[in-house]
Amino acid sequence: MSLEEPEPSTQLDVGVSEDGLNYDQLEALLGDSVIGRESHVNAEGFVIRPDDVQDVLSTLKTEAGFDFCSCVTAQEYQDRYESIYHLKKYDDPTQEVSVVVPSPRDDPHNQTAQPVYETAAWHEREAYDLVGIDYDEHPDLRRILLPETWQGHPLSMDYNQDKPQIVPLREHANPLQDDMQSPDDPDTMFVNIGPHHPATHGVLHVKTTLDGEQIADIEPDIGYLHRCEEQMCQQGTYRHQIMPYPDRWDYVSAGILNEWAYARAAEDLADIDVPEYAQIIRTMSAELCRIASHALAMGTFALDVFGDFTATFQYAFRDREVVQNILEDLTGQRLMFNYLRLGGVAWDLPEPREEFFAKIRDFLDELPGKLEEYHDLVTGNEIFQMRCVDTGVLPAEDVKDFGATGPVARGSGVDYDLRRDDPYGYYDELDWDVVTEDGCDNFSRVLVRLREIEESAKIIEQCVDLLEEWPEDDREIQANVPRTLRPDPDTEIYRAVEGAKGELGIYIRSDGTDKPARFKIRSPCFSNLHTLATMSEGEYIPDMIASLGSLDIVLGEVDR
Amino acid sequence: MQSETPLPDTLANLLGLDPSNPLVLFVMAIVASGVIASGLLALVAVSGIWGKRKITAAFTDRVAVNRHGPAGILIIPADALRLLSKELIIPEGVDRPAWDLGPLIMVFSALAGFAVIPMGNGVQIADPETGLAYVFAMASVASIGLVMAGYSSNNKYSFLGGLRAVAQNLAYEIPLILTGMSVVLFAGTLRMSGIVTAQSATLFSLGPVAIPSWYAFVNPFAFVLFMVANLAEVGRNPFDIPEAPTEIVAGWQTEYSSVYFVLAYLSEFIHIFLGGAIIATIFLGGPAGPVLPGIVWFLIKIVGVYLFTQWARSAIPRVRIDQLIEIGWKGMLVLSFVNLLLTAVIVGVIA
Numbered sequence: 001m002s003l004e005e006p007e008p009s010t011q012l013d014v015g016v017s018e019d020g021l022n023y024d025q026l027e028a029l030l031g032d033s034v035i036g037r038e039s040h041v042n043a044e045g046f047v048i049r050p051d052d053v054q055d056v057l058s059t060l061k062t063e064a065g066f067d068f069c070s071c072v073t074a075q076e077y078q079d080r081y082e083s084i085y086h087l088k089k090y091d092d093p094t095q096e097v098s099v100v101v102p103s104p105r106d107d108p109h110n111q112t113a114q115p116v117y118e119t120a121a122w123h124e125r126e127a128y129d130l131v132g133i134d135y136d137e138h139p140d141l142r143r144i145l146l147p148e149t150w151q152g153h154p155l156s157m158d159y160n161q162d163k164p165q166i167v168p169l170r171e172h173a174n175p176l177q178d179d180m181q182s183p184d185d186p187d188t189m190f191v192n193i194g195p196h197h198p199a200t201h202g203v204l205h206v207k208t209t210l211d212g213e214q215i216a217d218i219e220p221d222i223g224y225l226h227r228c229e230e231q232m233c234q235q236g237t238y239r240h241q242i243m244p245y246p247d248r249w250d251y252v253s254a255g256i257l258n259e260w261a262y263a264r265a266a267e268d269l270a271d272i273d274v275p276e277y278a279q280i281i282r283t284m285s286a287e288l289c290r291i292a293s294h295a296l297a298m299g300t301f302a303l304d305v306f307g308d309f310t311a312t313f314q315y316a317f318r319d320r321e322v323v324q325n326i327l328e329d330l331t332g333q334r335l336m337f338n339y340l341r342l343g344g345v346a347w348d349l350p351e352p353r354e355e356f357f358a359k360i361r362d363f364l365d366e367l368p369g370k371l372e373e374y375h376d377l378v379t380g381n382e383i384f385q386m387r388c389v390d391t392g393v394l395p396a397e398d399v400k401d402f403g404a405t406g407p408v409a410r411g412s413g414v415d416y417d418l419r420r421d422d423p424y425g426y427y428d429e430l431d432w433d434v435v436t437e438d439g440c441d442n443f444s445r446v447l448v449r450l451r452e453i454e455e456s457a458k459i460i461e462q463c464v465d466l467l468e469e470w471p472e473d474d475r476e477i478q479a480n481v482p483r484t485l486r487p488d489p490d491t492e493i494y495r496a497v498e499g500a501k502g503e504l505g506i507y508i509r510s511d512g513t514d515k516p517a518r519f520k521i522r523s524p525c526f527s528n529l530h531t532l533a534t535m536s537e538g539e540y541i542p543d544m545i546a547s548l549g550s551l552d553i554v555l556g557e558v559d560r
Numbered sequence: 561m562q563s564e565t566p567l568p569d570t571l572a573n574l575l576g577l578d579p580s581n582p583l584v585l586f587v588m589a590i591v592a593s594g595v596i597a598s599g600l601l602a603l604v605a606v607s608g609i610w611g612k613r614k615i616t617a618a619f620t621d622r623v624a625v626n627r628h629g630p631a632g633i634l635i636i637p638a639d640a641l642r643l644l645s646k647e648l649i650i651p652e653g654v655d656r657p658a659w660d661l662g663p664l665i666m667v668f669s670a671l672a673g674f675a676v677i678p679m680g681n682g683v684q685i686a687d688p689e690t691g692l693a694y695v696f697a698m699a700s701v702a703s704i705g706l707v708m709a710g711y712s713s714n715n716k717y718s719f720l721g722g723l724r725a726v727a728q729n730l731a732y733e734i735p736l737i738l739t740g741m742s743v744v745l746f747a748g749t750l751r752m753s754g755i756v757t758a759q760s761a762t763l764f765s766l767g768p769v770a771i772p773s774w775y776a777f778v779n780p781f782a783f784v785l786f787m788v789a790n791l792a793e794v795g796r797n798p799f800d801i802p803e804a805p806t807e808i809v810a811g812w813q814t815e816y817s818s819v820y821f822v823l824a825y826l827s828e829f830i831h832i833f834l835g836g837a838i839i840a841t842i843f844l845g846g847p848a849g850p851v852l853p854g855i856v857w858f859l860i861k862i863v864g865v866y867l868f869t870q871w872a873r874s875a876i877p878r879v880r881i882d883q884l885i886e887i888g889w890k891g892m893l894v895l896s897f898v899n900l901l902l903t904a905v906i907v908g909v910i911a
Contacts, residue, residue: 191716199807305878311620
């Protein structure tokens with residue numbers, strides 16, 4: 001049953017009470033480390049000293065059970081830099097706490113959180129890259145999104161956008177040129193897999209050191225599709241100008257899921273209630289997007305394991321096309337939907353409604369047969385099982401350490417789904433299940449996606465039932481929202497939804513104007529991709545490619 | 561049905577020349593080879609450029625080419641022109657003679673294999689006593705071309721592809737030939753026409769229909785073994801590991817463009833047809849078949865094998881290189897030895 005409360009863990013429950021977290025007890029646990037308190041909309045924030053980061057975080061992790069570092073937000077104020085660690089629990093993501101680490105403006109640096117949460121390694125690299133905070137003792141503090149030669153930190157206040165990026169010729173040499181074999185180990189060979197490669201699912205560059213056919217060392221190099229999405233959102237007004245951007249993060253088909261992430265954060269920030277009818281439409285369209293996205297994930301994974309242009313890939317595209325058509329009827333667009341609005345949706349279901357419902361029902365009726373076909377063709381195939389079972393193994397501990405979410409986490413038996421654990425929309429009124437598999441391998445991740453398509457179909461069916469019977473005079477699609485939205489100054493919120501790939505979170509800080517002062521995107525693909533190295537070291541190249549496919553990354557969302 | 565005289569002799573007789581004159585025979589052999597090679601290339605053009613797309617499209621629920629001519633058939637000249645007019649890019653640092661020779665060796669070794677195949681209606685260039693050994697040898701020469709292409713391309717993906725090709729061919733050549741040997745044990749000859757003749761006897765009769773003693777019926781186990789080994793030999797799913805587009809870009813052919821790419825691509829198809837021709841000859845009675853002329857039956861059989869490879873290509877996942885080596889050395893090799901031994905015992909007992 002989906003609505004069961006997840007059991008709170010028995011030992012690590014400092015501050016857990018009936019009516020939410022008791023932050024005073026948590027503060028007592030941390031003792032003198034806390035030098036201040038902040039109140040964010042989603043959780044309380046403890047302000048700590050920059051050299052206390054590891055102590056505080058490991059106390060929270062080992063004694064209070066905050067095993068999930070969802071996001072690290074860095075930003076610059078007039079008087080200080082600040083890193084915020086957004087912590088959650090995999091058992092119950094509604095128990096949140098923020099750890100706020102201020103550091104001086106003239107020499108911004110604080111301790112790294114990497115030894116406590118591995119996922120912080122990449123988040124802190126991004127913070128260093130874009131905002132310019134140094135993290136002491138970080139094992140590998142390099143730029144992650146921008147080129148190594150970039151000068152300045154684009155999200156810091158004194159960054160001059162007009163300054164040309166002049167790079168000396170010696171540093172401007174072909175970045176892929178440096179592919180000599182390692183002098184310490186002449187038996188290995190360095191190969192650049194990507195950024196132009198048939199199986200990297202976009203412009204991903206994987207620096208690979210091979211020992212024969214096996215992978216000795218691997219390092220994903222991202223940022224080729226970095227489009228300053230965070231900064232663009234900071235330059236748009238809340239009400240209308242930000243909503244088109246989320247469609248362009250996970251651009252393959254998950255548009256409405258992404259839009260919902262922004263809608264949820266902004267609505268909670270500005271205290272907007274969404275009418276029930278609109279919530280049902282949102283839920284239905286979001287799940288349609290999830291089906292489209294999972295169908296694509298399955299098809300491209302088949303591409304990686306079967307070879308180019310095989311039956312599975314084309315079947316997946318054929319079936320995704322049906323969903324795409326339904327979404328086009330609803331939103332007027334195939335991929336860049338721009339359908340959600342703060343406080344509701346853009347417009348009601350298309351007329352004639354019966355025809356639209358019939359179309360969805362036809363799709364749902366055909367779906368079980370199609371899934372059966374996929375199971376015959378893909379998961380039931382012995383060679384496929386030979387290739388995917390026990391390859392790309394990602395144990396549950398690693399999932400938590402790397403902050404992986406979505407089907408990747410659920411394929412490793414981590415029962416975590418925000419739709420159930422931190423309900424939003426209409427999910428808690430509907431009957432559906434969270435799918436998990438215990439295999440921790442490529443095969444489990446494929447199975448999870450295929451089974452999630454069934455669950456999404458269940459949700460859509462219930463939504464269609466509700467929408468069909470909804471009284472005509474009560475079809476309220478939009479709450480009353482001021483024309484210009486100006487949330488109170490210095491309100492901060494971090495809110496996440498279950499995107500197609502996992503937890504898609506948005507951090508917004510308002511400064512009293514109609515545009516956010518800081519807009520931070522927590523991309524599920526970013527954290528999921530971080531696990532690639534642990535999954536593939538020692539494996540064969542084909543398994544690395546398969547693991548990459550099973551992570552189902554979209555570079556638009558990784559790089560933002 | 562099977563003509564006793566090879567094609568060059570027939571041609572010489574037709575022109576009223578004396579076939580016992582070596583010069584005449586030499587010229588006629590060249591003419592005959594030209595005719596057969598042109599026929600094969602035409603077959604490749606139809607099946608490789610147009611047929612493959614239509615077949616794959618049918619498997620994957622698409623339409624494929626349909627703009628030029630009836631059912632898009634005119635895409636063949638259009639594509640030929642397109643491919644030949646592309647720029648030939650020669651990457652820096654390629655090992656020139658080897659890099660140029662690779663694709664040529666692949667194409668010509670496969671074409672040369674057809675010299676001894678009896679295609680029915682007297683279409684056979686030569687019929688030496690060692691026919692089957694020759695055809696296997698020619699089919700294997702292509703591996704040298706693959707290694708040359710992979711090694712000389714100065715590209716790591718090509719290099720990996722070339723190495724994979726060698727490993728794969730070693731693992732599959734032996735079971736392939738051992739299985740072929742079991743047929744030789746039955747037929748008692750390596751001569752291709754002899755093998756075909758040996759299959760013309762009636763195995764048993766189903767009422768009025770006489771089932772011939774094709775070795776696919778006599779020894780289905782060997783037939784299946786040979787079909788699988790042949791998939792690996794021609795590098796089609798589940799064994800398209802030397803190319804493996806999603807893993808190592810295009811393997812040994814990564815750096816080839818324009819005409820060289822055409823040659824590489826051609827050689828793949830001719831290899832598939834050569835594999836089909838070997839299967840048709842030693843397992844499916846060569847050109848034998850009712851009503852239609854022999855050469856038509858022969859073509860039907862090769863195209864049948866080709867369709868099988870395309871089916872596998874569309875529906876079966878690719879195995880990993882280490883799994884392939886294991887299947888080859890631990891599975892196929894053992895099975896083909898068992899097959900050879902059993903055949904020897906059976907043939908010995910019957911004789």
